Amino acid sequence: MPKTETDTPKMKPRPIVRLGIFLISHSLLVSVVCCTAGVLALLLLPLLAKSTYISENALMPGSASSMISNRDISEANRLASDLSGLNFEPQDAAALESRGILTKYMSDLGAEVSYHKFHHKPNQFHPLHFFSSPDSTSSVKNFSCSAHGVNTVGIIRAPRGDGKEAIVLVTPYKFGKSGAAETLSLSIAYTVFSLLSRVTWLAKDIIWFVADSQYGEYAPVEAWLRDYHTPVFTGLGTLNADTCVKIDDLYVFEQKSIAQRKISDGFRRAGTMAAALIIKVADRNELLEDTLNIYAEASNGQMPNLDLINIVNYLAVHRQGLRVKVEKVLTLLDLRWLEILGEMFELLGKVARSLNPGWKFGISAADYIEGSATLASSLYYQALGIPTGPHGAFRDFQVDAITLEISPKVFPHNKARHNEFLLRGGRLVEGVIRSINNLLEKFHQSFFLYMLTSPSKFVSVGVYMIAFALLVAPLPLVAASLYADANQLDLGVKNTKSTPTATASDELDITFRSWKWLYAAKEVFLIHVWGAAVSLLPYFICQIPNCSPTSSSVIWVFLSMLSLLILYLIVGSPSTHVSISQPEEKGEWAILKSATISAVFIGLLVMSVVNFAAAEIGALLLVPMCLMAQPLKLDMKAGKLRSFLRIICNVVLGFVAFPPAAFFVVKTIFEGFDSINMGDFWNWMESLWAWNSATYIYIGMVHLPCWVLCLHILLHSC
Known part of the structure; x- marks a missing residue:
């Protein structure tokens, strides 16, 4: 007897389809579970943070002894003394003299010195230029003499290099109206620059970029990087011709200066930038010890390779004895509910270790609060998308860079303490440069997507993306469930109206509803x-x-x-x-x-x-x-x-x-x-x-x- 159509067994849907139907039909429960788990996953991130480690073995931080000597310190003090002596002169004359003094010291070390002129252009909202930088030639139009700055650049060619790679040191400095902190940061950079001009192990060119920060610290760095990566076939002299008397005076001053100084009138370049360090000394003083603040966030949440932060943290803590800090949301430190949550996690950790000593779940309540405040700061500044320092300009050109802000312990009129601070700061920068100098390629081994919970702990993208995935997972399920419910309601209306008495208008209404x-x-x-x-x-x-x-x-x-x-x-x-x-x-x-x-x-x-x-x-x-x-x-x-x-x-x-x-x-x-x-x-x-x-x-x-x-x-x- 032949089988009828009704006797044919229906094929069951695939397991993945049945799972999807089940989740859609229980979308309310799934939403509650996923959202709760997503918020809980965020709160657990400080517990799940891992200790930092050096991924690239070639870096070898701290493997060599420091070579900075008292001679470098004394030369840096002499430079600072010469610059500080100009503070009583008129601003324009002091700026001219300080730039000349800095050029002399660079030239005496055998460096190639050049000037870079940039024009300050205030940031303005323009929808057509939102995701692109302004054209380098457009900034030359319609500028005034009061809206320009002149950077000073010194380049040391590596004796063991081929000129294809370079390391950049940046020190923001207000020519003519600098403070003691800026002069001190200049002294640290000069200490390292003086040493690197004599060593034989250098394999990458060294660029010392003294940024004219009268219009901020970011603008001069961004302008120089834009010109560095966009060649302009005109010399500095042609840019300044018949325009600003102050810049012409600069050239007159240089022509009258010491003959052995060689100042280039064109834009000088080195190789591809391997990394950059922005060196700053904070105006504030610490009461207990010298501290180092690391700023790493760049535009749109970009971060440098974690190895760069790791070597700075390792050398600062284990070699120079500095206290390393990163930004944190201070108001979170006093929240009572966060303290209670930390105590709960601490108690759970103790219970877990009592059951199995191998379980390393849980941290102390104090560490949890500190980690949460630091994580919140890292999350906020990355979400804000605004660079936290001049290093952000380098990250826009895919160059790993961080800002090192050193806060010295109070040392008024204490020359020995002053020299010790210069020595520690110089040795830290020297050690970082030696590690980067060992690299045969760009930073790539460690993480680029991460959040810090302390200078020595981080949460990788594979961990913190779980919270985001849990939060957004219910959205497609709920959307499908709502659409299915609405279609079922329409289907019920359609069955009700599909009667012999249904009119043409009813059928048209059903069509519109579908x-x-x-x-x-x-x-x-x-x-x-x-x-x-x-x-x-x-x-x-x-x-x-x-x-x-x-x-x-x-x-x-x-x-x-x-x-x-x-x-x-x-x-x-x-x-x-x-x-x-x-x-x-x-x-x-x-x-x-x-x-x-x-x-x-x-x-x-x-x-x-x-x-x-x-x-x-x-x-x-x-x-x-x-x-x-x-x-x-x-x-x-x-x-x-x-x-x-x-x-x-x-x-x-x-x-x-x-x-x-x-x-x-x-x-x-x-x-x-x-x-x-x-x-x-x-x-x-x-x-x-x-x-x-x-x-x-x-x-x-x-x-x-x-x-x-x-x-x-x-x-x-x-």
Whole structure:
């Protein structure tokens, strides 16, 4: 007897399909579990941090004895004395004389000395130049004599090298108006430079770049690097001809100076930069011991290779006895709940070790608090996307660089203590240069994606990405679940209307309903276009003369709200396209929520590629708000405790996730309520676009539009 069609057994879906269906059908439980696990994973990061180690064996830090002698220290003191003697002269004359003195000392060491002129150009918002640096030739136009600086560059050619690689030392210095700290940093650099001019083991050229920091420390370094990597076939003399009398006076001074000094009138270059060290001495003094602060964050969360930080930390602690510190959020050190959490983890660690001594879970409460404060600082500065020092300019050219800021112990009128400080600082820099000199290739063995919890502990990308993955994992599941529920509701309506009495208008209405996801997708797209327009508004607001930050903030908010209102009046919302009955109300906002969650998921994933820390913080704010968003009207009608709690959570999350509100909440927590000023938000956003931070694009084109869409869902049908 032949088998009928009904007798044919149905094929079971594949296990992966069944797993997907199971997760989608239980999306609420999955969301709660994943979000809770994601937040817990963030809190566990200080416990999961590993001790740093040298990945590249060729570095061999501390394997050789220091060669800096008292002769180098005395020469550095003489240079500092000559420069300090110019402080009583007029600023212009002192700048000219100090530059000449520095050139003389460099030339006496046999270095190739040249000048580099740059023009200060204030950072201005321009949408077409957001992700690109200004053209090097454009900065020469329309400059004034009061908006230029002159850097001094000295190059030592390596006796054992071929000129293809170089190591850069940078010392910011205000010619003519320098302080004692800047002069001291110049002395440390000269101590090392003097030694390296005599050694025979040097295999990489040494560039000593004295940055004219009268317009900041970042601008001269960025200008020099841009010209270094973009050859300009004109000499310095042609750039200065008939333009600024002060620079012409500089050349007259050099022509009258010592004959054996050879000053190049062109741009001098060495090889490819292997690494760079920015040397600074802090104005503040430490009471107990000399300390070293390491700054490593560059633009858009970029970090140098961890090996560079590791060798600095190893040499500073184990060879020079310096106390190494990295930035931390100090206000977190006094939080009671963080202390309680640290005590809980400490207790769990003791219990784990009592069960098995081999388990190394848990740290002391004090270490946990310190690690959390340092991790929060690392996460914040990486998410901010603004360099924490001149080293950020090198990282834009894929050169590993860090800023070393040394804070000396108080030594007023103590020459022996002063010389000891110079010796320790010089030996530290010498040891780092010897390690980099041993490399046959660029830094590549260690991590580039990491966060620090202390100078000697770090969390790699393979660990901290787990928290982000757990936070965003529920988004596609919830979006699919909402879309499936809405389709099932439409299917039920379709079956109800598929009767002999159904009219042509009913069939047309069903057709519109089957495509209603297009209206939600259209609204999501238009709101994101509105977000792009809001991101461009500061370009026009900046054209308003004499506009204060507070006024600019008010204008920005007003224009943003006005443009959003006009958009809704012209285009409308999905509810204006089809008229639905009360039982189908859920289908409309569910489709809109599904499209919004999908946009959030895509935006966070894209941002994680550009700046992972910004995506991490964004997920903490957006994911709970998107998952909990539901029309307030429905919760009010329900009248249950669960609905009331959800209303409170939605209102709180909606307030905290609003970018200006989030900024002021964080500022209040860290600095107090008295520090709030409406113009601070404008200044903060201005710093983001001035430094071309991708976080600005994320806030304007991902975070803010998704916040507006969630607000639309909350107010749906109200």
